[in-house]
Structures are given as structure tokens and as C-alpha cells.
Amino acid sequence: MSRIAATFERLAESEEGAYIPYVCCGDRGVEFTGELMRRLSRAGADVIELGLPFSDPLADGPTIQAAMVRSLSSGFKVATLFDLISRARSDGMDTPIVVMTYYNLIIRMGLDIFCKRLAEAGADGILPVDLPMEESADLERIAGAHELDVIRLVSPTTNDERMAQILQSARGFVYAVAISGVTGQRDSLPHSAIAMLKRLRDKSDLPIAIGFGISNQEQVRQAIAAGASGVVEGSALIDIYARGLSEGEDGALDLVEKHAREMKDSARAAVASREKRS
Amino acid sequence: MRAKGYFGGFGGFYVPEVLVASLKELERDYQQISQTAEFEAELQSLLRDYAGRPTPLYYARSLSDRAGGARIFLKREDLAHTGSHKINNAIGQALLAKRMGRSRVICETGAGQHGVATATACALLDLECEVYMGETDVERQKLNCYRMNLLGAKINVVKSGSRTLKDSINEAMRDYAATSEDTHYLLGSVVGPHPYPTIVREFQSVIGTETKEQMARETGGLPDALVACVGGGSNSIGLFHPFIDDEHVQMFGAEAAGDGIETGKHCASVVVGEEGVLHGSRTLILQDDDGQVSDTSSVAAGLDYPAVGPEHAHLSASKRAKYFGVTDQEAVLAFHLLSEAEGIIPALESAHAVHLAAKIAREFSKDQSIVVCLSGRGDKDVAQIAKLEGRL
Numbered sequence: 138m139s140r141i142a143a144t145f146e147r148l149a150e151s152e153e154g155a156y157i158p159y160v161c162c163g164d165r166g167v168e169f170t171g172e173l174m175r176r177l178s179r180a181g182a183d184v185i186e187l188g189l190p191f192s193d194p195l196a197d198g199p200t201i202q203a204a205m206v207r208s209l210s211s212g213f214k215v216a217t218l219f220d221l222i223s224r225a226r227s228d229g230m231d232t233p234i235v236v237m238t239y240y241n242l243i244i245r246m247g248l249d250i251f252c253k254r255l256a257e258a259g260a261d262g263i264l265p266v267d268l269p270m271e272e273s274a275d276l277e278r279i280a281g282a283h284e285l286d287v288i289r290l291v292s293p294t295t296n297d298e299r300m301a302q303i304l305q306s307a308r309g310f311v312y313a314v315a316i317s318g319v320t321g322q323r324d325s326l327p328h329s330a331i332a333m334l335k336r337l338r339d340k341s342d343l344p345i346a347i348g349f350g351i352s353n354q355e356q357v358r359q360a361i362a363a364g365a366s367g368v369v370e371g372s373a374l375i376d377i378y379a380r381g382l383s384e385g386e387d388g389a390l391d392l393v394e395k396h397a398r399e400m401k402d403s404a405r406a407a408v409a410s411r412e413k414r415s
Numbered sequence: 416m417r418a419k420g421y422f423g424g425f426g427g428f429y430v431p432e433v434l435v436a437s438l439k440e441l442e443r444d445y446q447q448i449s450q451t452a453e454f455e456a457e458l459q460s461l462l463r464d465y466a467g468r469p470t471p472l473y474y475a476r477s478l479s480d481r482a483g484g485a486r487i488f489l490k491r492e493d494l495a496h497t498g499s500h501k502i503n504n505a506i507g508q509a510l511l512a513k514r515m516g517r518s519r520v521i522c523e524t525g526a527g528q529h530g531v532a533t534a535t536a537c538a539l540l541d542l543e544c545e546v547y548m549g550e551t552d553v554e555r556q557k558l559n560c561y562r563m564n565l566l567g568a569k570i571n572v573v574k575s576g577s578r579t580l581k582d583s584i585n586e587a588m589r590d591y592a593a594t595s596e597d598t599h600y601l602l603g604s605v606v607g608p609h610p611y612p613t614i615v616r617e618f619q620s621v622i623g624t625e626t627k628e629q630m631a632r633e634t635g636g637l638p639d640a641l642v643a644c645v646g647g648g649s650n651s652i653g654l655f656h657p658f659i660d661d662e663h664v665q666m667f668g669a670e671a672a673g674d675g676i677e678t679g680k681h682c683a684s685v686v687v688g689e690e691g692v693l694h695g696s697r698t699l700i701l702q703d704d705d706g707q708v709s710d711t712s713s714v715a716a717g718l719d720y721p722a723v724g725p726e727h728a729h730l731s732a733s734k735r736a737k738y739f740g741v742t743d744q745e746a747v748l749a750f751h752l753l754s755e756a757e758g759i760i761p762a763l764e765s766a767h768a769v770h771l772a773a774k775i776a777r778e779f780s781k782d783q784s785i786v787v788c789l790s791g792r793g794d795k796d797v798a799q800i801a802k803l804e805g806r807l
């Protein structure tokens with residue numbers, strides 16, 4: 138069984154929601170990224186999403202764009218991603234790792250080499266942000282051959298028929314996009330997101346992680362009550378360590394770790410209270 | 416299941432899921448609306464009475480004499496309303512937006528020509544208009560910004576990435592992902608995800624269709640070659656497309672070679688770009704070894720784009736069209752040449768095509784003919800050239 142599947146199985150058994158932080162590779166330096174992964178894992182992250190910086194991230198909001206610009210202008214190279222993952226694995230980190238990337242970076246290296254190196258480094262999945270199902274046959278075949286899950290996205294504007302088709306090829310978990318737009322913080326979950334979660338739950342037994350705009354514990358409770366298996370948080374984490382950096386890197390990492398624990402606690406509690414209610 | 420919108424191995428539909436529903440709706444509505452007689456009639460009447468079509472086809476005798484070879488004809492898109500071919504697409508899509516029930520239109524612009532054309536079409540059709548424009552471009556194109564304001568458009572200054580055209584496209588797509596219920600994204604060239612490369616080509620094909628009729632009247636036949644500048648590739652596809660099946664008509668695209676291909680400061684994406692995915696399309700892209708998109712450079716802001724429309728990538732791969740780099744210096748010389756020889760000041764973008772045409776004319780005989788798409792007029796560039804030459 139894949140590491141991702143095993144993780145969600147364990148969470149289902151212990152009735153916990155998943156907490157999935159997103160980390161932009163190379164922002165504030167590669168060492169910082171490595172340390173961030175370690176701290177998040179220690180705080181209880183169930184899956185870590187590692188984002189590859191891209192020059193033209195059209196699905197991302199201002200916070201992640203800025204992080205990507207910082208990373209690229211400090212000289213980040215795609216090859217570093219594999220080092221980061223294999224180092225985390227040799228340090229004993231067992232948290233599943235999903236790599237979030239724009240498709241051009243995969244094409245450039247070659248689908249087979251990219252997937253092979255990811256698998257060898259110890260990653261578990263790929264989440265291609267700008268690859269809809271119409272274009273994804275090649276990647277699905279090759280990733281599958283390397284035992285990597287291709288994580289599929291659905292959005293509130295994905296209609297029922299399309300959702301069913303996407304779910305057919307979905308592996309690991311489904312990534313539900315909470316807003317019609319780009320990443321960045323929002324206060325609460327829009328109605329369309331709640332409706333999407335219900336539609337997804339009706340159609341599939343796969344775990345559902347909801348992301349884009351998640352930053353607080355109230356949203357975690359809302360999302361899980363509406364049927365999500367967990368939440369993804371990105372921009373908010375970047376903002377937290379940006380604020381903390383005036384206290385030095387350790388201070389920033391402490392703040393992130395504390396926040397991550399709180400989010401994981403909410404995710405843990407939310408499933409139990411959902412079960413009680415139903 | 417293969418996506419639609421492929422030209423050979425290029426094109427397609429590489430977009431985040433949040434954009435899928437809007438683009439599918441656009442594809443469907445475009446197919447339905449553009450085929451109605453009513454839409455066609457309204458478009459034709461606006462192109463004629465408002466935009467000034469058909470634009471003339473002019474035999475440039477003096478330019479031809481100086482080049483020394485084929486007879487060179489100029490397709491005068493510079494005489495269309497707002498001063499460039501961009502108006503053809505802007506009116507077509509604005510009309511489409513109106514009929515799709517949208518009240519707001521957004522667009523990207525580099526030089527400002529597409530922004531001005533879109534602002535114009537929106538003023539005409541009473542649509543709210545917002546233009547995304549990179550901070551760098553806003554600084555170098557102040558006059559066009561003022562024109563857009565006069566026309567009632569709002570400019571959103573883009574401060575992300577390299578702050579130029581490619582970042583404005585990213586920003587417009589982000590806006591569209593969140594607002595497509597009431598907003599149409601009026602993309603300005605034959606780039607981006609399906610259905611844009613097809614929609615924009617269809618609205619620009621009026622250039623080639625008119626040229627064909629005009630050449631038949633003028634010379635009794637087809638031209639021997641077509642030449643156009645290629646940024647995203649809309650004026651060139653507009654000229655080329657109606658001739659694609661006329662195998663004996665050769666096609667030449669002039670890309671901006673900036674300081675020279677060897678310097679790395681250029682935007683010749685067909686000549687030296689490599690396959691990849693940018694802005695929703697599989698095409699030829701200027702990129703580094705990792706797949707990060709390169710910064711580009713050209714004296715002509717309208718050509719300053721690191722990729723090219725997918726249909727050009729296909730025309731190049733299938734050898735139906737040939738593409739050459741023209742440097743800043745060569746373009747500026749052609750800018751002067753056309754001004755002096757014909758009394759026509761071309762846009763710097765179009766000057767790239769003029770240079771290439773004058774160069775290849777020598778390989779043709781005097782009874783052969785070449786049509787150059789003069790995509791825009793040079794008023795917008797006069798101050799820049801005067802400054803470059805130390806006269807301002």
C-alpha cells in the first residue's frame with residue numbers, strides 16, 4: 138500500500154482529520170525549507186506538499202508568487218528538490234510527500250526522468266496544477282509506472298459529469314479547490330466549497346483534502362463537517378514565518394510549528410464531533 | 416481523451432481546473448454565437464463603418480525598387496482604427512462578450528496597442544474595461560496609458576514576476592478564474608489555452624481574406640510570398656491562414672532578435688525556443704535548463720513575449736512557414752527606410768517585417784510579388800526612436 142493510502146487509512150481508523158501544509162521549496166533558502174519540513178512533520182503534518190517554484194505561477198496568489206520569486210532569485214534549481222526529499226528520508230522522516238508543480242518543469246526534465254528521480258528520492262505523489270484531465274494521460278501512465286500517485290484537483294465550478302470522470306483516475310486523495318480563483322487567505326469557506334465537498338462525498342470514497350484560502354481553525358471545522366478528510370494550508374504559513382523572521386529563523390520556525398499543532402488539533406477534533414452529530 | 420485545440424503537436428488546454436468551466440463555456444458560446452447571421456452582420460458592419468475595413472493593399476514602388484527584386488505590397492493594417500490590426504480581434508471578442516451576457520472585459524497589454532484596441536471596443540459597446548499592464552511597460556508606454564484612460568478603461572499595474580506582458584497574462588488569468596461569471600477575458604493574440612488561438616485567428620483572418628481578393632484584382636493571381644512580424648503571432652496568422660492550402664504561397668515570419676540571438680537578449684521563440692507549456696498552451700518557449708521562462712528583450716514592446724502561438728510552432732515544425740530573427744538595429748533601419756521611401760512610418764513591430772521583406776525580395780524576380788502585413792503605425796514609437804537617436 139502506498140504511503141499516502143496508508144496514512145489516510147490510519148487517520149480514518151483513529152477518526153482524525155488530516156493536516157497538509159504546503160511548503161515553497163527554496164524560499165528563505167534550502168536549509169530553511171528542510172528545517173520547515175522537519176518541524177511540520179513533528180507538529181503532526183499528515184502529508185507535506187512541496188511546491189516547486191515556477192517563473193509563471195498563474196494558479197497562485199500574491200503570497201506564494203512572492204515566495205517563488207524569492208526562491209528563484211536566490212538561485213533555486215529543480216534538482217535541489219530531489220536532494221531535499223532524499224535528505225528528509227535519510228533523516229527518518231516518514232510523512233508522505235506530494236510535489237506540487239507547474240507542468241513545464243516536468244516536461245523540461247522529461248516525464249520519465251522527473252518521475253524516476255522523484256520516486257528514487259522518496260516522494261509519494263505529484264500534483265500538477267495546470268494539467269487538467271484532458272492532457273494528463275502521459276503523466277498518469279509514467280507516474281504510475283514509478284508508483285507515484287497523480288493527485289487530481291476539482292473546483293467548485295467542476296460539474297458533476299466532469300467530477301465523476303476526474304475521480305475515475307484520481308489516486309491517493311482528491312484535492313478540492315475551495316475557491317474559484319487563486320491561492321491566498323480568505324476568512325471562511327464559501328458556500329460553493331461546502332456544496333462541492335458534499336458532491337464529492339456522494340461520488341467517491343477517496344480522501345478529500347481541501348485547500349486554497351485555508352488559514353484558521355474555524356475553516357478546518359467547517360471543511361471537515363462538510364465532508365473533507367483534511368485541509369491544505371499554504372499562503373498562511375508563509376505569512377506566519379515571514380512575520381516571525383524578525384525574531385530570527387528559529388523564532389519563525391517556532392511560530393509555524395505552534396500554528397501547525399493548533400491546526401492539526403482542530404483537524405483531529407473535528408472528525409469526532411462530525412461523527413457525534415451524524 | 417485528447418483535448419481539442421491542437422495544431423499538430425502544439426496547442427491544447429493546460430490550465431488549472433478553476434479555469435476549465437469558463438473556457439469550455441467560451442468555446443461553446445463562441446461556436447454558437449459566431450455562426451449566427453446576426454453576429455456576422457453586426458461584426459461586418461462594425462469592421463467596415465467603425466474600424467475602416469477593408470484596409471488598402473498598397474503597391475510600394477519605391478520600397479520595391481530599393482530592395483531590388485519582387486514587387487512589394489503593403490497590407491495597410493496601420494490604417495485601421497486605433498492604428499493596428501489589434502482592433503479586428505478586439506471588436507470581434509467584445510461583440511462576443513456582449514452576446515454572452517458579460518458586462519466586464521479584462522485584457523493584458525504589453526505595448527498598449529491591444530489595451531487601446533480593447534478599451535476602444537468596450538467604449539463602443541458599453542462594456543466595463545480593465546487592462547492588466549506590467550509596471551515596466553506602464554513606464555515605457557505612458558501615452559498609450561493615457562489613451563486607455565481617455566477611453567474609460569482602468570489600468571491595473573502588474574508588479575509580479577518580470578512586470579511585463581507575460582506577467583500581465585498571468586494576472587488576467589487569475590482575475591478571470593475568479594470572475595468569469597460576469598467577465599470576459601479578451602486575450603490579444605493567438606496564444607493561451609484553447610479556444611483562444613482559434614478565436615483570435617478567426618477574427619484576424621480578415622487580413623488574409625481581404626489580401627487574397629485584393630491581390631486577385633491587382634495582379635490576377637496569388638502573391639508568391641507573405642511576410643509578417645510575429646510576437647504572439649496574430650497579425651501573421653491573420654495574413655497566413657487563408658493561404659495555408661495555397662501551397663505555392665511561401666510564408667515568412669519575422670521574430671525579434673533584439674540585440675542578436677547570440678546575446679540571449681531577444682524574443683525569437685520560434686527560431687531558438689524549445690517545446691514546453693506556458694499560458695495554457697504547448698508551444699515553443701524561451702526557457703532555461705530547468706524550464707523557468709526567460710526574460711526577453713526587444714525594441715518593439717509588442718514582440719516582447721517569450722513564447723509564440725501554437726499554430727506557428729506547428730507551421731514551423733511542418734515547414735509550411737519559415738521564421739527569421741530581425742535585430743533591433745535592422746528594425747530601426749527599416750523604420751527609417753519605409754518612412755523615407757514611402758512616407759509611411761511603421762510600428763517598430765511591423766518594421767521587423769519590412770526588413771525581412773526587403774531582404775528576401777532579392778531572391779524573387781520582378782514579376783513576382785510579396786505581401787507584407789504592415790500591422791501598425793509608428794506614431795507610438797516616434798518618441799522612443801528620437802530618444803534612442805539622441806534627438807529628444
Ligand SMILES: Cc1ncc(COP(=O)(O)O)c(C=O)c1O
Pocket residue numbers: 499500525526527528529603604605644645646647648649650651716717718762764765790791792
Ligand atoms: C503593431 C503591432 N504589430 C504586431 C504586434 C505583435 O502581435 P502579434 O504577433 O499578435 O500580431 C503588436 C503587439 O502589440 C503590435 O502592436
